[in-house]
Amino acid sequence: xxxxxxxxxxxxxxxxxxxxxxxxxxxxPPHLIDSRSKGIPGLGSGAVYPIQExxxxxxxxxxxxxxxxxxxxxxxxxxxxxxFGAYDVDTDxxxxxxxxxxxxxxxxxxxxxxxxxxxxxxxxxxxxxxxxNGRGQAxxxxxxxxxxxxxxxxxxxxxxxxxxxxxxxxxxxxxRLKIASHLSDLFDEYRIYRRDENGRVVKEHDxxxxxLRYLVMTGIKIAKPVTSQQVKGGGGRNxxxx
Numbered sequence: 001x002x003x004x005x006x007x008x009x010x011x012x013x014x015x016x017x018x019x020x021x022x023x024x025x026x027x028x029p030p031h032l033i034d035s036r037s038k039g040i041p042g043l044g045s046g047a048v049y050p051i052q053e054x055x056x057x058x059x060x061x062x063x064x065x066x067x068x069x070x071x072x073x074x075x076x077x078x079x080x081x082x083x084f085g086a087y088d089v090d091t092d093x094x095x096x097x098x099x100x101x102x103x104x105x106x107x108x109x110x111x112x113x114x115x116x117x118x119x120x121x122x123x124x125x126x127x128x129x130x131x132x133n134g135r136g137q138a139x140x141x142x143x144x145x146x147x148x149x150x151x152x153x154x155x156x157x158x159x160x161x162x163x164x165x166x167x168x169x170x171x172x173x174x175x176r177l178k179i180a181s182h183l184s185d186l187f188d189e190y191r192i193y194r195r196d197e198n199g200r201v202v203k204e205h206d207x208x209x210x211x212l213r214y215l216v217m218t219g220i221k222i223a224k225p226v227t228s229q230q231v232k233g234g235g236g237r238n239x240x241x242x
Contacts, residue, residue, distance in 0.1 A: 064088075072215030096178065177216065
């Protein structure tokens with residue numbers, strides 16, 4: 001027997017007029033608006049970050065050289081994910097402008113992909129989960145050294161989960177954390193990042209979310225600007241205009 005899933009929103013229901021939609025909208029919590037109005041499935045007992053995606057997204061623009069850059073790295077054998085951020089000190093806004101995620105690959109492959117995203121002539125500082133471990137890999141400390149040998153300038157991140165979640169949520173809620181609109185894989189994780197019925201964070205499909213937490217908790221502190229001298233003559237890759 002074949003099965004199909006069809007999503008239907010308020011606009012697909014003929015008997016709902018504009019007034020009825022407004023009334024339902026007023027009584028709907030922010031994190032459930034897309035689920036109820038557009039028929040987008042919501043998983044779990046509660047979104048970890050109940051801020052609508054449209055409030056988080058930003059459109060590409062050129063990164064000023066004085067913005068401080070860094071990346072957060074979550075490593076493991078099943079998946080390794082990295083998020084790249086540019087921090088505007090003047091406005092205290094962190095822009096996540098690029099991402100990388102790949103499954104079942106060696107550290108050398110991940111490191112090469114990360115370095116390919118550096119601005120020309122500039123080595124980005126990064127933060128990595130100190131508890132990094134995975135099936136078939138060395139323990140966290142040894143894995144960090146392995147990535148350093150591959151040329152990544154990484155330091156251990158503060159991986160306190162609940163404290164990190166609070167920092168990320170606070171920035172999202174106040175507009176001080178923005179994510180580039182083209183990072184669809186990251187938003188896929190954002191959409192289903194949730195707590196179970198006991199209030200515990202569901203540890204599934206959360207590699208980008210962990211990398212984001214490391215970037216916010218520790219990456220901002222070590223982020224460095226790309227000076228005009230460092231990119232002179234080549235400019236480097238312009239991530240905001242991909």
